[in-house]
Amino acid sequence: MHRTNTFLIGFVSAVALAAGPVSAGDPGYFSDDFGGTVLGSAWTASGPTESITVGGGKLSLSRGSATNFPSITSGSDVLPTTGNFSLEIAVQYSSLEGHGDGVLVYNSTGFNAQNPATWDMSMWIWGGYVPPTWQDQLFVQAGSGVTENIFDPSALLAANVYRFEYVDGEVTAWLNGDLVAGPDPSPRPDTIFIGNPFVSGGSADWSDFSVDYINVETIGATNTAPDASGASASIASLWPVNNKMVAVSIDGVTDADGDDVTITIDSIEIDDASYDESDAAANGDSTAQLRASRAGNGTGRTYTIHFTATDASGGSDSGSVTVSVAHDQGNGKAKGRGKAAGGQSSSWGEIKRSVQ
Numbered sequence: 001m002h003r004t005n006t007f008l009i010g011f012v013s014a015v016a017l018a019a020g021p022v023s024a025g026d027p028g029y030f031s032d033d034f035g036g037t038v039l040g041s042a043w044t045a046s047g048p049t050e051s052i053t054v055g056g057g058k059l060s061l062s063r064g065s066a067t068n069f070p071s072i073t074s075g076s077d078v079l080p081t082t083g084n085f086s087l088e089i090a091v092q093y094s095s096l097e098g099h100g101d102g103v104l105v106y107n108s109t110g111f112n113a114q115n116p117a118t119w120d121m122s123m124w125i126w127g128g129y130v131p132p133t134w135q136d137q138l139f140v141q142a143g144s145g146v147t148e149n150i151f152d153p154s155a156l157l158a159a160n161v162y163r164f165e166y167v168d169g170e171v172t173a174w175l176n177g178d179l180v181a182g183p184d185p186s187p188r189p190d191t192i193f194i195g196n197p198f199v200s201g202g203s204a205d206w207s208d209f210s211v212d213y214i215n216v217e218t219i220g221a222t223n224t225a226p227d228a229s230g231a232s233a234s235i236a237s238l239w240p241v242n243n244k245m246v247a248v249s250i251d252g253v254t255d256a257d258g259d260d261v262t263i264t265i266d267s268i269e270i271d272d273a274s275y276d277e278s279d280a281a282a283n284g285d286s287t288a289q290l291r292a293s294r295a296g297n298g299t300g301r302t303y304t305i306h307f308t309a310t311d312a313s314g315g316s317d318s319g320s321v322t323v324s325v326a327h328d329q330g331n332g333k334a335k336g337r338g339k340a341a342g343g344q345s346s347s348w349g350e351i352k353r354s355v356q
Helices: none
Strands: 005-008 012-015 030-032 043-046 052-055 058-061 071-074 084-093 101-107 120-130 135-142 147-150 159-167 170-175 178-185 191-195 209-219 235-238 245-251 261-270 280-282 287-291 300-311 316-326 339-341 352-355
Touching: 058 071, 058 191, 084 101, 101 209, 159 209, 235 245, 245 300, 261 280, 261 287, 287 300
Parallel strands: 235 316, 235 339
Antiparallel strands: 005 261, 005 352, 012 261, 030 209, 043 071, 052 058, 058 209, 071 191, 084 159, 084 209, 101 120, 101 191, 120 135, 135 147, 159 170, 170 178, 245 287, 261 300, 280 287, 300 316
């Protein structure tokens, strides 16, 4: 009768394939709720600054001049310079007029406020008369992609929450939790501009609005699970058959993100009826201990090691490798991959067994 003996082993061990754990994100990268009475140090004001007010938990910008509209520009520490991030901002318009104004998030390299062709825009909220319709409207743009126009007057003047996410060179935009644009390719933004970059216009050309808060958070990179498809046993064939224990590890597991990977040996199967429960075990270092033994009257023995590979972000993949013990050197070729090696003595851990 042919028996397969399965050893269920629960030893867990970390095998560092490469450094670089995925960041969990920093919810407090930058935040401004405009709770004071003066503009914070992260911002630089320009234009008719007397038309910029901070108070009551909001920043307000209004048309105080016939020639230009006030604006504020962020410093270099407001947006992350590397990695992915989100920007959430609460904006409410009290009027929508001529040229309009709003929030521009852009890359400042070569930026000229008076030349829109130089606006390397990433995120854009704008309220006012906008071509080609020249109607009261509000639009939201993500990167170089789709623009969402909103014509409902109640939506135009509502207290809206906008969320933009910059992930792997693309921007996606949400309005009050609803996806409205993206993901679309975008330059990496480094500046937030609130107001209107043009310095001239009539007094009726500006749309008054306020900002309740701005929050910037980093976003952890998208995780790719380990790949166990190329796994192999460090030793493919045990020889000589001397009943000694041989240490066999799992090689060839990769992780595209470079994360540290933990190998857990889940079970070891033996296809030889002459097994003993001491013939297979696992150490606490992801290494199986296998006995160089087989039945004298059989065709050889094959150990199948089942394992799970888990990365630092919880992604996982399962696999198995085989190690053979040939009946003799002219019969029963190794079924695993790797180098053959002689037996060596070693200690091993406690195991649990189930016979199938």
